Amino acid sequence: MTTLIEVPEAEPGIVAPKSKSKAGGGLGRYIVIRFFLIIPTVFILVTLVFFLMRVIGDPITASQGGRLPPDVLAQRIQDAGYDRPILIQYFEYIGQLLTGNFGTTITDRRPVVEVLTTFGAATLELSINALIVALLVGIPFGLIAAQHRDKTPDALLRFFAILCYATPVFFSGLLLKLTFSVWLGWFPVAGRASTRTELTMSGLAAPSGIYWLDALRSGNFTALVDIASHAVLPALALGLLTAGVFLRLVRTNVIGTLGKDYVEAGRSRGVSEFRLVTKHAYKPALIPIITVMGLQIALMLGGAILTETTFEWKGLGYQLVQYLNARDFVAVQGIVVLLAIIVAVTNFIVDIIAALIDPRVRY
Amino acid sequence: MALNKKALHGAIALAGISALALTACTGPSGGGSSSAPAAAGPIAYGTTDKVTSLDPAGSYDNGSFMVMNQIYSFLLNSKPGGADPVPDLAESSSFTTPSEYTVKLKSGLKWANGHTLDSKDVKFSFDRQVAINDPAGPASLLTNIESVTAPDATTVVFKLKNANDQTFSQILSSPAAPIVDDEVFPADKVLSDDEIIKANAFHGQYTIDSYKKNELVSFKAFADYQGVLGKPANDAATIKYYASPTNLKLEIQQGAIDVAFRSLSATDIDDLRKDSKVKVLTGPGGEIRYITFNFDTMPYGTKAAGADPAKALAVRQAVANLVDRQAIADQVYKGTYLPLYSNVPSGFLGANESFKDAYGDAGKPSLDKAKKVLADAGITEPVALNLQYNPDHYGGSSGDEYAMVKEQLEKSGLFTVNLQSTEWVTYSKASRADEYPLFQFGWFPDFSDADNYLTPFFPEGGFLKNHYNNATVNELISKQLTDADKTSRESAIKDVQNALAKDISTLPLLQGAQVAVVGSGVNGVDKTLDPSFKFRLGVISK
Numbered sequence: 079m080t081t082l083i084e085v086p087e088a089e090p091g092i093v094a095p096k097s098k099s100k101a102g103g104g105l106g107r108y109i110v111i112r113f114f115l116i117i118p119t120v121f122i123l124v125t126l127v128f129f130l131m132r133v134i135g136d137p138i139t140a141s142q143g144g145r146l147p148p149d150v151l152a153q154r155i156q157d158a159g160y161d162r163p164i165l166i167q168y169f170e171y172i173g174q175l176l177t178g179n180f181g182t183t184i185t186d187r188r189p190v191v192e193v194l195t196t197f198g199a200a201t202l203e204l205s206i207n208a209l210i211v212a213l214l215v216g217i218p219f220g221l222i223a224a225q226h227r228d229k230t231p232d233a234l235l236r237f238f239a240i241l242c243y244a245t246p247v248f249f250s251g252l253l254l255k256l257t258f259s260v261w262l263g264w265f266p267v268a269g270r271a272s273t274r275t276e277l278t279m280s281g282l283a284a285p286s287g288i289y290w291l292d293a294l295r296s297g298n299f300t301a302l303v304d305i306a307s308h309a310v311l312p313a314l315a316l317g318l319l320t321a322g323v324f325l326r327l328v329r330t331n332v333i334g335t336l337g338k339d340y341v342e343a344g345r346s347r348g349v350s351e352f353r354l355v356t357k358h359a360y361k362p363a364l365i366p367i368i369t370v371m372g373l374q375i376a377l378m379l380g381g382a383i384l385t386e387t388t389f390e391w392k393g394l395g396y397q398l399v400q401y402l403n404a405r406d407f408v409a410v411q412g413i414v415v416l417l418a419i420i421v422a423v424t425n426f427i428v429d430i431i432a433a434l435i436d437p438r439v440r441y
Numbered sequence: 442m443a444l445n446k447k448a449l450h451g452a453i454a455l456a457g458i459s460a461l462a463l464t465a466c467t468g469p470s471g472g473g474s475s476s477a478p479a480a481a482g483p484i485a486y487g488t489t490d491k492v493t494s495l496d497p498a499g500s501y502d503n504g505s506f507m508v509m510n511q512i513y514s515f516l517l518n519s520k521p522g523g524a525d526p527v528p529d530l531a532e533s534s535s536f537t538t539p540s541e542y543t544v545k546l547k548s549g550l551k552w553a554n555g556h557t558l559d560s561k562d563v564k565f566s567f568d569r570q571v572a573i574n575d576p577a578g579p580a581s582l583l584t585n586i587e588s589v590t591a592p593d594a595t596t597v598v599f600k601l602k603n604a605n606d607q608t609f610s611q612i613l614s615s616p617a618a619p620i621v622d623d624e625v626f627p628a629d630k631v632l633s634d635d636e637i638i639k640a641n642a643f644h645g646q647y648t649i650d651s652y653k654k655n656e657l658v659s660f661k662a663f664a665d666y667q668g669v670l671g672k673p674a675n676d677a678a679t680i681k682y683y684a685s686p687t688n689l690k691l692e693i694q695q696g697a698i699d700v701a702f703r704s705l706s707a708t709d710i711d712d713l714r715k716d717s718k719v720k721v722l723t724g725p726g727g728e729i730r731y732i733t734f735n736f737d738t739m740p741y742g743t744k745a746a747g748a749d750p751a752k753a754l755a756v757r758q759a760v761a762n763l764v765d766r767q768a769i770a771d772q773v774y775k776g777t778y779l780p781l782y783s784n785v786p787s788g789f790l791g792a793n794e795s796f797k798d799a800y801g802d803a804g805k806p807s808l809d810k811a812k813k814v815l816a817d818a819g820i821t822e823p824v825a826l827n828l829q830y831n832p833d834h835y836g837g838s839s840g841d842e843y844a845m846v847k848e849q850l851e852k853s854g855l856f857t858v859n860l861q862s863t864e865w866v867t868y869s870k871a872s873r874a875d876e877y878p879l880f881q882f883g884w885f886p887d888f889s890d891a892d893n894y895l896t897p898f899f900p901e902g903g904f905l906k907n908h909y910n911n912a913t914v915n916e917l918i919s920k921q922l923t924d925a926d927k928t929s930r931e932s933a934i935k936d937v938q939n940a941l942a943k944d945i946s947t948l949p950l951l952q953g954a955q956v957a958v959v960g961s962g963v964n965g966v967d968k969t970l971d972p973s974f975k976f977r978l979g980v981i982s983k
Binding site: 135136139141142143145146147148150154155158184185187188259260263266268269272273274276277280281388392396399400404405 | 482483485491492493494499501502574576577581631633634651653654655656657659679681683684685688691692695697698834864865866867868869870873874882883884897903904906
């Protein structure tokens with residue numbers, strides 16, 4: 079879990095150097111080092127996941143243990159190769175990974191790569207929706223809190239931010255579902271779309287897997303409304319988690335910027351506080367959000383697992399829980415490895431952006 | 442630059458407005474969350490079961506078999522409402538010699554893809570099951586088959602290792618026996634779901650129209666189906682898969698699905714019974730739950746301290762006198778399980794209530810009888826029992842179930858119970874490795890016959906490996922298995938149960954009921970909640 083951090087405000091004047099200077103050479107070296115750091119990070123994680131998954135036992139016993147005589151069970155374990163030394167199984171797995179083969183799931187016999195591609199789009203869709211919520215809630219509320227620093231709206235919004243961040247996603251998800259689905263009946267209980275829409279989506283040629291995009295492309299606005307109605311609560315549950323971080327970040331940075339000389343100069347010229355906040359202070363305050371957004375990806379993926387489970391949003395997080403319950407370690411390994419790669423690559427990209435914005439981080 | 446900023450502001454504003462507009466557009470009607478029954482259209486079935494594989498050689502679970510029952514035929518099958526196998530693809534079937542079972546197929550059978558369905562497909566289907574012997578498959582059900590021959594296009598002869606196998610007709614309608622297309626399925630490996638669907642290799646009441654594994658399956662009625670189930674009562678159906686029983690419950694309440702089947706929790710079902718918008722239907726269930734005694738390691742067991750077979754038997758009998766099954770069924774399972782008073786559950790040929798007759802007070806516990814049986818055996822001090830249960834394989838209510846067993850036993854003052862639980866993989870191994878003196882187990886039948894509750898369990902300890910072995914019981918089990926006379930077989934099954942009640946290798950506790958919840962205006966589901974345990978979408982209409 080990341081912590082609720084408040085990074086120092088960025089210097090508005092800092093930009094990436096344009097000429098090939100010493101600093102430019104530093105950037106290249108920085109990128110190379112950062113890139114190669116991804117490899118051991120992912121490798122260590124793969125190793126940890128592999129051995130931890132073996133702790134929970136072999137899948138043959140998990141599925142057939144209650145029905146077959148021990149000798150038949152042992153034979154089946156042997157036939158499936160789970161009785162071999164764990165190191166042999168490990169090196170075999172690493173070898174497969176290096177060739178891009180993530181294996182075949184034990185419980186439903188699917189290539190793990192197929193699971194990743196089929197359900198990755200759903201998780202991406204949920205993350206995009208949640209990010210939109212986080213930005214739509216976090217940035218305006220952050221600006222309002224900064225504008226009303228230490229007054230009642232500020233106190234309320236800070237409390238709201240802490241509440242958003244501190245509330246576990248599964249709890250806020252259940253609360254949203256109970257309130258808006260069960261009691262008020264405004265939104266569907268679960269899923270990404272109604273059965274009718276799901277069937278429509280299945281029938282589309284070359285679907286992207288991102289439902290709203292597919293509905294838009296096919297010009298099916300009835301489906302789009304259905305998809306949106308299913309997306310609201312999961313997006314809120316996951317998005318508010320990050321919105322709390324964005325709100326605090328924007329507030330702190332805007333307050334910091336509002337004390338700068340150029341803002342004071344504007345103030346002395348009679349520019350209104352609202353205009354100072356919205357015109358002059360918010361842009362520099364947004365820069366650190368880009369950095370933090372990268373860090374939030376891991377938080378968001380963790381939250382997606384719980385959100386997808388709560389709302390039956392059939393993405394990677396949902397599948398991960400299903401496979402964990404079924405003790406399907408091949409599938410779990412594949413999904414966790416992919417999530418690790420996403421987090422590592424995202425942080426790599428964020429590091430580069432940060433280095434471009436602020437050359438000091440390259441050293 | 443200024444234009445870009447404006448564009449950016451405009452885009453943000455548009456996104457915000459769009460989100461709000463879409464949100465505003467979605468109400469009960471748009472969101473499909475109204476409490477009205479699902480609109481006309483395909484029958485919408487919801488479940489928490491999962492599909493492992495659509496290939497019969499690659500799966501041996503309820504979720505996969507449910508789908509197979511809609512898309513494949515069997516040589517023999519049961520009609521909704523009963524469990525007795527009758528000809529399905531077959532025209533006739535019978536033992537032609539004690540060790541040969543001959544099936545005559547209907548002529549002119551076709552697969553949905555146009556291929557011919559004949560005896561070659563049948564022979565191929567059974568041969569590949571045995572050849573593949575997949576770890577997750579049901580090949581173990583076919584151990585009595587020595588060979589399968591297809592002398593002509595409509596004749597199949599099964600040569601059996603053990604003659605007069607009275608369960609064989611049930612085997613032919615079991616998860617090991619869906620017939621598959623020999624021009625599509627490989628002989629030596631499991632075929633993927635996508636390839637099966639692409640090849641349209643179906644001959645059942647339905648074909649699969651669209652398939653998103655463990656998300657949504659859409660079925661379309663198959664016009665050329667010639668099996669025993671006839672034309673379905675609907676043209677199309679869907680199966681929607683849920684992870685959470687709670688979401689399944691909410692969806693049936695809100696009319697998003699027509700039928701919810703397997704597996705709602707007892708409290709959810711209890712809650713749904715009070716909801717006037719839905720109807721809870723129950724049918725006989727084959728699932729049983731029981732306590733197993735390890736004859737070596739239980740108190741006074743043959744390898745325990747102070748080994749004494751008479752005292753060990755007295756301990757088992759005292760426990761049998763004290764458990765209150767009805768209380769567990771009512772309080773823990775809210776009526777979704779029924780008390781079970783024999784090793785063969787009610788509804789099967791020969792089932793009796795041997796434990797009700799032998800122990801307790803007509804189904805109620807009897808402290809006096811328990812005290813007497815222990816005193817007669819010379820046991821004067823409370824007996825310490827180490828009782829194991831599993832919290833993650835037999836459902837979340839196992840903890841409550843066994844807490845109640847502990848309470849019932851300890852309340853008598855005759856026992857102290859050390860209740861322990863272990864995660865399934867460890868539990869499954871340790872329970873059959875003499876590590877647990879008393880332990881919970883459950884069973885779901887492979888096919889609908891009394892023998893499926895006897896042969897796997899008791900001859901030489903069966904798969905339980907609990908060191909129980911009684912020559913008389915073994916003989917009776919063998920007799921009923923091969924007795925072609927139904928009356929005589931029924932009598933043998935009763936005798937086995939009575940003998941088992943004397944020895945108490947396992948203590949039967951509960952029998953599961955099949956529970957389906959249907960929305961208003963949905964008909965026919967009650968017809969398929971029968972002892973065959975096959976749910977057929979074809980009986981449902983709305």
